Structures are given as structure tokens and as C-alpha cells.
Amino acid sequence: MKLVRVTLPFHLCTLAGAADEVVLAVQPPVSQTTVLDALESRYPMLRGTVRDHVTMKRRAKVRFFANEEDVTHDPPDQPLPEEIASGEKPFMIIGAISGG
């Protein structure tokens, strides 16, 4: 298992009762899918908030950053950079910026 750091947006922190960064044990290979599986297992109240319950597709206004890159549109099962898998840098879940 890999220990992966994940940062959460404010509203998901309050929903989960968690800090803005959590550490999750993730089954390799470390990808968006396995990170989110681990997140939803540890915090079941977050199911449906980052990705759809049924299709498992990312919600439209959620973004993923990894190692200073926007990986939102990468294939969900594509391995994340080693900096994420090693815990050196966090996998960041971001609420899309709104205008106004």
C-alpha cells in the first residue's frame, strides 16, 4: 500500500469532518481511480461529491492537480506521477473557480 496525501476543497473538508489534507492508504498502481476509491472508502459521506455514484465519472466542476499539472482530463486509470505515489506531493482535488 502507498500512503498518498490528498488535499480537499473547503466544502468537502467540512462534509467529511476532515482536515484540508488527508493521508490515504492506496492500493498500487496509484491513479485517480485508486485514490478516489480510497478516499470514498475512508470517507463514505463523500461518495457522489467528487464523481458520480453510478458512472464514476468526475463531476463537471471538480478538477484534479498533481505535481503542478492539471491532470483532470487524463484517463482515470493512468498512473499518477511518482511524486504523488510516494507521498512527496499531494494529489489536489479542487472545486472549479467560479466567476462573479
Add this chain to the structure above:
Amino acid sequence: MKKVRVLVGTRKGAFILTSDGNRRDWAVSGPHFAGWEIYHMKGSPVDPNRIYASQTSSWFGQIIQRSDDGGETWYQPGSMGEVKDESENENPGMPRGESNKFVYDTSEETGKPLTTHQFYDGTQHPWEFARVWHLEPSLEDPDTVYAGVEDAALFKTTDGGKTWKELAGLRGHESGPRWQPGAGGMCLHTIVLDPANPDRIYTAISAAGAFRSDDGGINWKPINQGLHSQYIPDPHAEVGHCVHRIAIHPTRPDVLFMQKHWDIMRSNDGGDSWFEVSGNVPSDFGFPIAVHAHEPETIYVVPIESDSLHYPPEGKLRVYRSRSGGNEWEALTQGLPQENCYVNILRDAMAVDTLHPCGVYFGTTGGQVYGSADDGDSWEAIVRDLPAVLSVEVQVLDD
């Protein structure tokens, strides 16, 4: 002495207003779920401390919250370990976290496999869940709740909100492919349970119209005869009417009052036929409608200028009351702003309490919640400057 609790849903959180039975001094609690849209909160009639809330976000989707202590603490039912996940090998025994899961039923056994409705451009469009607009707890069981959702469908929980199942016969009505969204989406926003007949349920959908089930929600029929809507090709069509709200008095459930997109309507036969009772209101466009708790012929509306101008006529915030079941209306203005007022009052944002005299409450998109402790004769702002108010419900509690 009785106590009163007003549940207020807003664009940026929930607020709970409490007072003793005099309804003069109010305490404000909140925001709960700060930053989230709270479309609706409602307590169980048989267990008033059991309150359900619809918490939504265009970023993070739908959340169902539940309180068992009158709104002091909240949790997502099913996420606390009450429902174990038996299906996922990697995490056996973990909570399933399905209280937020609203999935349309397309099964052969119970669902009608209708998967499209009419979209803005006239094409057929798949049903896509957006949010829960309205939660209606059962009149008999605190664990049973109905949820009206966008895209329009009716869901039901019988386990206190841990899991939800669609009553697919409504969406599966043969008129379903002809339903289409209004400007605010295609939402099921009104659920009325008949206190005299547990099998009878009324719903209203924008912009499809009103529907009734006489078998507990399995089968449905449109009940729009007598409605007239100039904005659809056939103004008398079976479906397509933009019903904004339906209200009944519990002692006379066959009499329905409706605020439609335009027109205030009445039915004396459980919705089988409707006739207009707009009478002398300055505008018969509006959103909420409510019935006095003790006088079945006394009803309240808040006229809005038009479908293009969502604010009170002449900038005067006036509740209109009819003591004759419609047609003759009087303006109630004492304590309400009578100049420069350009707020809206949304469909779920008006409620009455069961005290004597009857209390009437409504919230505005300007963030005020007004209350009257004398049948509507006079008003005062319980609270001002909240986020835009989406819903108002009221409970009367034993001290």
C-alpha cells in the same frame, strides 16, 4: 407554552429561528451547512425533532442531511456505519454512503424504461439528476420521506434517508416524453400527502403540471383539466402547465389551491377539475400559496409583477389574503415595505403554524424572513440580510 421553530433554507446555508408561542422574540441559529444551497428542510409531523435537509451544490452534488435533535446536530444517514457494504471486496463492512444516491429506476420489474423527456430545443433528452428540491416526510412514519427532484421524479426512503428508491410510475407516465423544463429546470417541487387517505399523493412539476396517485405512488394521472396556459401551443393541454405550488387544508383534502405560473386556481374534487379564483389580486403571477391552519377557506398568496419581472407590483411587498376561498382578496401590508421593494418570494418559502391566531411566515430573495402572529394582519421581519431564501417551514413544539 408552545414553542415555534422556523426552518429556513437559503442559497448559502440553513438557519433555524426559534421563539416561544408569543412569536415576538426570536433566536437565530446558523448558518448550518455554510456555503451550500439548502433547497428545503422539513420536520417529521410525528417526530418534530427528526428534520431532513436537502443540501446541494453545483460543484459537489446532492447531500441529504438528517437531524434527530431538532437541528442541533446533523449527519448523513447511512454514512455512520448503519448500512454496511457487502458488495465491495476491498472494503467489506464499510458504510455504503448511499443517502446521496438518487438513481432513476429503469428496471424491467418496477421501472418504466422511459429515458428521455423533451428538452429546450424540442429534442428528446435523457433524464439527468441535478438536486432534491423538496422533502416531504410521511404523516405517519418518521423514517419514510418523499423527495421531489430535478430532473422531475419522485423518490422515497423508508429507512430514514439511508437509501432512496424512485417511484417510477410517475416519470413512466405516457406523457413523460412530453414534459419539458421551465426556465428553472424540470423539477418536481411540490408533494402533498392526503391526511385522510394515505394512498393519495399529489405532485407538481415545472413545466409538466399536477399529477395524482391513488395507490401510494405506483400509478399516476395528470390532473390539469381546467388549467389554461397561453405559453404552450394548446393552452388546455393535458400536460405542459407550469404549476408553481399546490396547498390543501388537512381537514378538507379534496379542496386544492394552486398558484400557477399565471392564475390562482382551485379544485373541489381532488384535482379532477380546476377553476380560476384570481379575482382582484394586482397580479395573478406568483410562486407560493398557503392555507390558514384553522380556516379552510382562508388562503394566502404573494403577487409578483410578471414572469419577466420577478418582484412585487409597484415595489410594494403585499401578501394577499382571501377569506372566501379565492376571488375576493385583501392586501396585507402592515409591517411590510411599501416602497422600493424588489425581492421575490419562491414557491417553497411560505408556511403557516398551527397556533391561535395562525402564524404566517415567508422568506424573500433579499434575505428577510417575515412573520405574522395574527393571521397576516401585521408583519415584522424576524431576521434580515440572510442569503436569498429558498424555503421556509414551521413547526409548533410542546415546551
